[in-house]
Structures are given as structure tokens and as C-alpha cells.
Amino acid sequence: MASCQEKKEEISFPKTDLAKAPLVPKPFKTISTGSAFGLDAGTAIFTSNSDAGFEKVGKFLSEQIKSKTGLQIGVNSATEGTLERLIYINQSDSVELKGPEAYQIYIKKDSILLNAKTAAGAFRGVQTLRQLIPEKSNDTLTDHPIWVIPSGKIIDAPRFEYRGSMLDVARHFFTVEEVKKYIDALAYYKFNTLHLHLTDDQGWRIEIKSWPKLTKIGGASEVGGGEGGFYTQEQFKDIVAYAAERHITIIPEIDMPGHTNAASLSYPFLHAPDAETPRVRTDMRVGYSSFDTKKDTVYSFLDDVIGEITAMTPGPYFHIGGDESHATKKSDYIRFVEKVQKIVRKHNKRMVGWNEIVQAELDSSSVIHFWNKPEYALKAIENGSKVIMSPAKKAYLDMKYDSISEYGLNWAGLIPVDIAYKWDPGTYVENLPEENILGIEAPLWSETISNSEELEYLAFPRLIGYAELGWSPSEHLDWDDYKERLAAQVPYLEAMQINYYPTKLVNWKKE
Template sequence: MRGIVSPVSRESGPYLLELQEGTFVRQHRKLHHRAPRLLASLLLVTAVGASLTAAAPATAAGSGTRAALGDVIPAPASVDPGGSPYRITERTRIRVDDSREARGVGGYLADVLRPSTGYRLPVTTHGDGGIRLRLAKGPYGDEGYRLDSGRSGVTITAARPAGLFHGVQTLRQLLPAAVERDSVQPGPWVVAGGTIKDTPRYGWRGAMLDVSRHFFRVEEVKRYIDQLALYKFNKLHLHLSDDQGWRIAVDSWPRLATYGGSTEVGGGPGGYYTKADYKEIVRYAGSRHLEVVPEIDMPGHTNAALASYAELNCDGVAPPLYTGTQVGFSSLCVPKEITYDFVDDVVREIAALTPGRHLHIGGDEAHSTSHEDYVKFMDRVQPVVAKYGKTVVGWHQLTGATPAKGAIAQYWGLDGTGAAEKEQVAAAARNGTGLVLSPADRVYLDMKYDAQTPLGLSWAGYVDVRRSYDWDPGAYLPGAPASAVKGVEAPLWSETLENSRHIEYMAFPRLPGVAELGWSPRAAHGWDGYKQRLAAQGPRWEALGIGYYRAPQVPWPAE
């Protein structure tokens, strides 16, 4: 079950750990359930500090080591190395088409390269050579690109701005890791010669951030967006509501945010995004070519809403706010008409703020809703999403009702999930429902790496780096046609995570592997080669200030 902390999976001890300046600091905080009792700590207080790699400079990150063409993550579809390399110098210009989109990608690239190189790198529509960003018709699709590198320069060609942007991420990784630093480095800045032709395997390459169990500030969400962009993710799924907190302002139901958003797991201050905050997240994600997919989980996972408005409860009595971690106890009142007024208002306001195509309605772990009521609820709610111009996304329990035409089901079961449940999802896929795969024992980034991991949960088992990478989305779900698989998504639930350092420790090094599963052709997958490319990312993360877990399966460069 998603999100549950069972007595078996809890570790004992009354402390939470916080990662500060690369060390673990004890923070005495009680975790309360609805009944006033102490929740056993979710974290270990054993000697685990050595497992954290702090974001400190490393000699490898400052070197001029040259990457071979194609030694990037995700692995490109086609690599043809050869010819002379290109060297970025103080004379290099970034040449772009005379369009707002191309200038935007060129400005982004200049912002990446200027601090570490110390070069001016003017963005211009004139001149020859240098780094050329070019929009042109070709076999690139919406997100593909071609990168040509030789003595006179590097040219990235794409049909759409997203393709140019993804090509820029490849160029970044072909440069030494020190290019990511915010102070002038010695270089040299050399790009291997040859040609890359690249298009993604799947159109949905997502990461989910749970801002409900713990609230993350706009700046923290932006930081994660930048990390996702480096690996060509194109969806940011924001889990905006749950039992522990409602995180988005809704003008027609203001107490959802001001009261329902006033706490979090453990009883902290919580928080919520104003409409201006949310618009800024959407804008920033869009500038990195990520679509924000907002989720309002229902009919379960709704205690924050039920506590905010008594009339949403069948008995008319508002429950207290909830700061624990159990699931499945809350439900909107399916028979009440006001429930659908509420849903209509919330969907209408969030859809108006969201330019992307998709809106996620949750639908998982509705244990307090009868099957009959669940089906009635989904039959009423899915047309509301369509009315406001969005496509329904739901957790795979949606397939227990009747998914709307064009709906997408997000599968979060395990390898060992029962055959009947898997067949229910596969049958929906055969009938036209799209699938996004997020198997919990493969790509839930909040699962512990091993028994010593100080953060995260383990109800789905331990998920080491190889396990998170070594599977094929196209053949994962028996009976589901490969054509139904729209892509993959890596959820990060936040019961034990409170800040960016926590996010990064759990996401890295597993996150890039999910990106490769979503982008690279199946033939390019292979653990032995991937772990070498992954190891080479360590100095880049250090240069970016990302504190990551030095997984023992990966041959990291010597510190």
C-alpha cells in the first residue's frame, strides 16, 4: 500500500534526523497520530553519517576530463563518434534562430556556462561557428534533437524548442563536471567530435513530489525542477493534497489552504502555495520544458479537506487535523451533492492555473469508500475534469471503476502484486486506458536503499540502485499491450523528508536511471555500462551542490 508505515517497517526511537551541512543532526520531534501517542521514529540514529556524500568540492569535479561522445544519461538513441573535437573559448558565441524560443534556450545555456568558464558567450543571431541552436524540420519529433560536434563548432538541431533544450542537456554532460560550478574554473572545455541523433522512447517521463506530507517551498521545488531538467524529464507531478495538508489556494474554498494547509507530518507549520506561487512553479517548469501535473487526491486521502469544511463529511462533523502517517481512513461523502460542487470548484480553479493537458485525481487507498460509492464518485468526477479541458490521470485503482476515454492509470503496484489486480489494470489498458508505470519496489524514491538508510520507508522493500534501473517498462505488466505504456514516473513521498537535502539524498543516484528507462531505447539499457556512466555523474552532482548516496554498487571516482 502506498504511504503506509506499518509497525513492521518502523524503526524504534523518538528522533528524526535532518541532513545539515553534510551531517546528521538529531532533532527531537514527536510524531502524532489522531490519538495522542508517540509514533516510533521513521529514521535510524545509528552510525550512518558516512553513507551521505555532502555537496563539497571534489578534485574530479574540477578536472578537465573529457567525456566520450554518448557517455551521458539518458543514453542517446544513436551515437556516431569521430572527427575533431570542439573547444569552447573566450571567442565562442551561442548562435540562435531569431525566435523567442531559441533565444530562451540560448540564454539558458549561457547562464549555465558563463560562471564556470568566465567567458562572455554572447547569444546572437549572427556570425559563424561556435555553438549553434537551430530549429528546423526533421525526424526529431517534439522532443528529439541532433547534435553535431566538430572543429568549427557544435550544432544542435531540433524541430521544437523542447528538443533544443534536451540537446543542451546532452551538451552539458559532454563537458567536464566543473562546468556546473558557480565560479571560474580552469577548463579546458572540450566537446568530443561526432554526431548524436536522439529521440525519446516514451512521451511521459515524470517525477512526482509529495508536498502534502511535508511542505516544500517554491525555491525547493524549483531546485528539483532544475535537477529533473538535466536528465530530460518532462513531467512534474505535484501531490498537492492529502490527509496531512492541503497545499494550493482555492478562492471558493479558502479554508482548504489556510486551515487544511496549516500542518504536516509531525505537527510542523505546513504551508501552501498561493495562486501566484503555483503560477511561478508552472512558469519555471515550463521554462525547463516540464509540464506540471497537479494532483488532488480523492475520494480518500482527504482529511485536510474534511477538517476544513464540516459539510464535506457525511455526519457534518469536521475531524481534527491529522499529522500522522497512516492511510485509508478518510473519504469525501459520496452521496452528498455538495461534494461535487466542491470537486467542480477545485478542478475549475486548478485547471485555470495549469496550462498542461493533465489533471491527476488520485483515487488510491480509498479504503473507507465502498466499491459501489467509489464507482459512483469516479463516474461523477471524471466528466468534471473533461469539462475544464483536462485529461484524467489517476492511480491504478481507477481501473476498478470505468476510466474515462483517454484516461491514464498510474500503476504503483509491486512485482509481487496479485495477478487479479494486475489483470484488472491490463484489461483497462487493452480497452484504451494509457499506463504510466511507477512500480513501488522499483521507482519509489522514498524507499530505503538498504536497512541502514537513515531516511525513507521500506514497506515495498529495499530499492537499491540496480533494482531501480534493471527492468523494462514495455514488458513489465503481463497482458498489457506495449502500446498502452505512455512512460514512467518516479514518485517521492515525503513522510520522512523535510528539505532539499533529504530529497536529493533519496533521489540521487536512482533518479537518472528512471530517466534512462523513459528516454533511451530498450537496446541501450544495460547495467554494466550504465553504472560506469552513473559513476561519472558523481563529480557533476558535487559541482552542483547535490548531496547524494554513494551506492556501493556504483564504481564512484575516488574522493
């Protein structure tokens, strides 16, 4: 710091206002000091050496700065003679840091200090810094390009522990690269979870070495009659690792006991006698398939499947689906959920399931994924279970924006961009205490989409609003303020080649 003070170049910055920066999600508290930090070739990044994760965050920031500005910023490598301005990513035990993802940023003329308790918190702070770097340099201030970052202080932490999106890769298959692109966008807006819906009636998308026909037969179809596809275990591990580098947890879902046609087509012994006979399904119907809940061999099969998948996913959760099991008798459904819960716990994971699972006797560690019945969400709290908020009428990304939307469905109603934002996850279910809410998830079912361009059309810009609903305090949730900040996201969306829906509700700030 001392050498930085001595070597810094004195620059006369124009007046700035950090509080007016179009940050999404909106930080908890922002204080402007009116000056600026000049990001240029004389800047260096240093990180705490007490945690290797902090250096990784520093290198990630350096890569993003290079991508946006072309600047090559060293990490823990600058010498005293070349250091003019400093970005320091510091592991801190400050009592002001509320929770593992909290961070503080102090921006001065010659330095930026980012404090966090964990690498995850530092990574969230880096996303804020990325948004503060302008698209264009200002070379009228010096004889070389300089990117002017407003000075001041940001104190920030998430409202909810869980902030996710779900991607349905079962109805239509998405490639590893398409999933990674989605992960990059989630990371930019401070999401920390990606829930992958890996199996359904139309396709099985994850290799299970002990049951190879699941992908050989079950993975060869999709909605509309395409060729389907699946992830090898190495590919799935690659996705998990890529997400982890961005401090995003992958939650795998094997939907059961319904939505199981692809599995039963692959191995007929799994099929319940009262359900429809398995066949290749390319339609969008639901509710006709079921595992045979009375067979011990079905549970042995699931033990293998859950074991192989959980061995590849270090996160704490395993999602069992559990919705729309209309071909399963209620008593059989309840017994099934309770048995599968024990299998999931055996593999040291917490079970997550769509809100129907609350009909069973659940352990308090199991999580209820609310989508359609408030009474189920309320029942969840009787034994202390946490609830993930994904109300279909507000948070389903596969619902059309309006009557002329090119993709999407409308069974839960139309969800224009303002309606997607104008609700509070903490109060949506009356009498559900916020302390029982784990967080928010925006699911994207893929019946009507089959590639990144179509995926992005439905996800963006609504996903950006869901990021704010999960992160920012309720008093910051203001549509008129948010839509101005949303409009300023165009440069990022275009740089990432994200095909967002240009709703007329927002005055998009294009060049």
C-alpha cells in the same frame, strides 16, 4: 558559417571518443569522429529566428555555460570580427527527427549544430551539450582557457512520451525554492513532467480562493507535527512558469475521495458519515478518510477547486488520486470517479488517477497510473486508456535503499540502486503492449523527509536511473555500462549541492 571558417583558430586536439562520453540518459545513437570542438571566449551561440522558443533555449545554454566555465557567450549577438567558433541551435524539419523531443547534434572543430523540430527538442539536446562540457579547461592547447568537447554525431529521441517524478508536498511541505531545485535536476536528466501531490490527510497545500479555509485550516499541519504550509496561487504560478521554461509540465494532484482528512477538517460538510471524524493528523496512517460521494455540494466544491487549479496549469493532465479509498464503499467510489471525470473533462483536461480508478467506467482519454496491481493496468487497455508505470516495488523513491538507510519506508521492499535500474517499463506488466504505456514516473512520498537534503538522499542517484529507463531504448539498458556513467555524475551533483546516497554498488568518481 563562412565567417566562422575564416576566423577559426587552428588547434591540434588530442584524440577523442564521443561514444565514451558518460551521458545519461544514453543517446539512441552516437558516432565519434575523433577530433574536438574548443569552447572558449571566441564562441558564439546563434539560434533559428523562426521560433522565439529557440532563442530562449540558446539563452539558457549561455547561462549554463557561464555557470560552469565562467565564459560569457553571446546569443545572436556576435559580430563577424569576433566570431571564431559557432554553436547553432536550428529548427529543422528533418525526417530523421522522430517526435517533438528528438534532436541531432553535429560537433565539428569549428561548429556545433543542434537540430530539433521544437524548442522542447532543442532543450533536451542542450542538456546533452551541458554534459559534454568538461569540468576543467585545457589551456595547454592555446594561450587561453578552452573546454574540449569531443566531435561526432548524436541522433537521439525519447522512448516514452511521459517521463516524470512525483513530489509529495502534502505529508511534508516543501518551499518554492526547494521545488525549483528539484525541477532543475529533473531538467538536466531530460524529464518532462513533475507531478505534485498537493493534498492528503495531513495537509492541503494549494490556495483555493473560493474556499479559503482549505489552506487556513488544512494547510497548518504535516506529518510529525510541523507547521505545514501552502503555496499561494501566485507562488504556484511561479513554479509552473519555472518548470515551463525548462520544458517540464506540472501535473497537479488533488487526492480523492480518500486521503481527504485535511479538506474535510476545513469544511466538515465534505466528510462522509462512515469515515473517521476529521481531526488534525500528523501520523502516517492511510485509508480512513472519505468525501461524501452522495452530496451534490461536494461536486460543486470540486468543480471550484479543479477550475481554479486547471486555470493555472496549462498542461493536459489533472490527477485525481483515487488510491487507498478504503472508507468509501465500492459502488460509491465508482460513481464518484465517473462524476469527477466529467468535471475534469469540463475543464478541458485529461484525468489521471492511481490504478484503482479503472474500476469505474472511464473515457479513453483518462490515464491509469499503475502502482500495485497488474490486473488494473491490463484492464486499462480495454477501452484504450494509456498507462503510466510507477510500480512501487521498483519505482517508489521513498523506499529505503537497504536496512540501514537513514530515511524511507520498506512496505514495498528495499530498492537498492541496481534494482531500481534493472527493470524495463515496457515489459514489467506481462501482456501490456508498449503502445499503451504513456511513460514512467518515479514517485517520492514524503512521510519520512522534510527538506531538500533528505529529499535528495532518497531521490539520488535512483532518479538518474529512472531518467534513462524513460528515455533510452531498451537495448541500451545495461547495468554495468550505466553504473560507469552514473559514477561520472559526481561533479554535477556536487556543483548543484545535491545530497546523493553514495551507494557502494557504484565506484564514484570523486576528485
